[in-house]
Amino acid sequence: MATISSEIEVFAGAPAAEPPRPRVLLVGSALASGAAAMVLLTLVAVYTSMRADVIASGERWLPEDANVQLSPGNMGMITLLMSAVTVAWAVYSLRNDDRVHAYLAFGLSILLGIAYIPTVVYGWQQFGVGATSSTQALLIFTITGLHVAMAGVGLAFLAVMAFRALGGQLTGRAAEGASAAALYWYVTVAVYGAVWYGITITK
């Protein structure tokens, strides 16, 4: 029967436990995501506040020739929600050292993210009036355009982390970068939820 001391001898040669990793990138990304969200949420707040004021005065909010279609907005929302699921799949796979599924999930996420952009552009085309024709149009184009920019940053972040995973830099124990990119992407999707509800649904 092995004694306690001999068991200690067995473990004495093992490498020291890794110190807990400070989640610098994750926390920094969370703060940056919050700041980016505030830019868009402020604009959405301005939009809803102006809309409420105009409607309260008995006027029509959107100009008569303006047309905010439901389909592009809904498609954009669904596309982004699906991408949020695939991003979670990518992070889960990476944490479990399932690299094949991680690559697949990263690829799908980026594809869905890119697919979101044409839905916005299609919505602009169907809007019927130019961005500079009225305050309402200016707000709608600024808010949706800014969200496309936010999604673009998120896509770049996801792509960098996907390539790092391809290069073997993000293993199961150090998937913090992927988690940080995923966090930013979740915030991007959540902010689009506010944009979608504020502009597409309530018009």
Added chain:
Amino acid sequence: MTVTEAPRDVVEAPAGPAPSAPPRGLAAVLGSGDPRTVGKLFVGTSLLFLLMAGVVAVLVGFERVDLSGFEVLDSDIVRQLFTLQSIAAVFLGVLPLLIGLATAVVPLQVGASTIAFPRASAAAYWTFLASGGVVLAAYALDGGPFGGDGEAVALFVAAFIALLVALAVATISVVTTVLTLRAPGMTLRRTPLFSWSMVVGGTVWLLTLPALAGVLLLVYVDLRYGQQFLGGSDGMYDRIAWAFWQPTLYVFAVPALGIIADVVPVFARRRHHRHTAAMVLIGLFGALAFGAWAQIGFSVDGESDPTDWLYDGVWIVVGFLALVPVVGLLGLWAATLSRGKVRLGTPLVLALFAGLLIGGGVAAGAVTVIEEADVLTTTWASGQELLIVAGTLVAAAAGLALWAPKLYGKLLPDGLVRLGATLLTLGAGVAAVTYGIAGLYDQPRSIAGSLDGVSEIDTVETLNLVAAVGLVVAVTGALAVIAALLVPSRRRPVADDPWEGHTLEWATTSPPPVGNFATVPEITSEAPLYDARYTGASVRTSESTEASA
């Protein structure tokens, strides 16, 4: 058995970006990601911008001496300078000054080898410098609020957005450092109060600066591509003025409370009385200071009330409630001083001045929310802004005096700093009080505002003259503080811990080596060095400190 155990009180320096050898020559400045270098650059540049803001405030002040017309400058220029004084004081001065101080000091306070995202922090400084310069250049080209040149106005807005992004990035570096790179054993509850105040203030800045950037973005798109639905350059200041009003105004003072809270116990030679309560009060003040909701609204039809939050429940509650944390902190500092063995060092004198100014500013804010007083649009509010800004500046000067050994490797000349801070406090105090009294005579805050409601014009003009002289005295004081930074120290080398400090930054050399600490003690309280000095607790300082001793 081959078990090797490190002494319990000594652990390896916390993980973080690996420090590299410092560059030399011009590269030491241009290419450095060293937080001390970047912090000093922020501090130096912001002080120069502040001096300029002070001169502008003096010019505007003298313009008010004769209310019958504009005597010194053209009326359009005066309106632009009126906006420049606030924008430069807050966004080119106070905010980057605090960020600079935090960039240099916070990693030391929390026992980190460097700041989080050092390259981003350095990039933020250079973006701040460039965008700050473009903001001023745009003003010079007849841009800015009330500017007449459309291109220059758009340039101003774009540069202002870039400036806000730079400040936000630098803030993220500081806040992330506190949240992730603290020494072992340093729980958030044991975090030094300046670092804690940067977490609180920085978080609220990160919610506020983007809100301002979002509004500016809308203004930019409207200016460049729209039909100026939002009022063009004349309406622009209404879009950003909320940043200089309460409650947003208070958020810039949050780190000032942290500086005072770090200075007081050191010079009382006693622990901060109820450290956790102080953290809660600073947190409460920060939460109340979030004011992005209190903006002048946009109006499409020109009929809706653009300030429906004014004299409404939340605004009034915040105005009064903001007094609670400030009064609570003043009480805690009084208790700390009364129970300790006070030594009236320069940082303490400055911290007391700062506490009085900020306390006065918040008290003036409580009067502002009383509808019957009707002082919001008068120079009463200008006086309140002056008290908060000056209080924050004096607190920053206290921080510079305290941490000069860590930043500059020297002690600042006591006499010059005390003289400068006293002049700054007196001058700003006199100007604020006289503006406040003039506000009670209904003098409008806006320099281009109507004088129809002003009673006792001669009295108001006399008060304005006193205020202008006060501003001259305050700027002279600021000059003296800047001069103190430039005067070479006669006492070399400075001791590692000349003040007998309580927190971790005093456990390393002055100035600190690359990587700050060779080894970091495990933290068991909020004042580890105080414990070692007065209670005999075991705290081992860094190897470099021991070597220098």
